Amino acid sequence: MSDLSPWPEGVARHVLPRCASTNAEALSHAARHPGPAWIVTHDQYQGRGRRGRDWAMPAGNFAGSLALRPAGDPAQAALYSFVAALAVADAIAAVAGPAARLALKWPNDVLLNGGKVAGILLESAGHGGAVSALAVGIGVNLAATPPADPDAPFAPVSVAAETGITITPEDFLDLLAPAFAAWEGRLLTEGFAPIRRAFLARAARLGETITARTGRVALVGRFDGIDEGGALLLTTPAGRQSVPAADVYF
């Protein structure tokens, strides 16, 4: 494993033996405390996934959420999903070493050797166009592969099975929190451009034909990048489409 960066200044850390969902805990934390905090658990029994799916957490996997009160509107807060994807990829790369094939699948899945190793779910609270609390929820299959969901676009894999390397969730957080803070710092000082560039440099299937499914509609086209707001740019026979939310299939 590569050298550890220090824990980010001013960020609290809470380890819960058990909870329903670290995202729920993070939203409630952010409503009560102004400062950022990582909340992780050893046993998450009602994990929430994207598009209303459940997220299973076998023992030894990572389930954690960063509680934030971000400045800006919901569109700005949504960019944290790309910050999280880059940070998770950095942390896994630090564990797994250069031989691991890591890639990012829009909007924020992290792939290891072609399978889904991590998922990210942002949830927020607020009103009147302002975000009062944000939970950046991250699940990483460190130790075990959860059962495959037949509706999910990608089969799960785990770090342990793909690399033979084991790491505890708390040690993983020590890699993840500094990586997140570094990418967040760039977002806050330089804007979305460097985050977008870094994401595209690691994006799976850029320039290739993919399918983006939103509900019952499936758009097939060439994956041409992401726009300044993080929407997927797809060139289809009907022309260039900007897709704000979808499940992507290869």
Ligand SMILES: O=C(O)CCCC[C@@H]1SC[C@@H]2NC(=O)N[C@@H]21
């Ligand atoms: O469907 C996905 O790909 C996103 C999964 C996000 C799971 C994480 S685990 C920690 C946090 N707490 C939750 O309830 N969900 C997220």
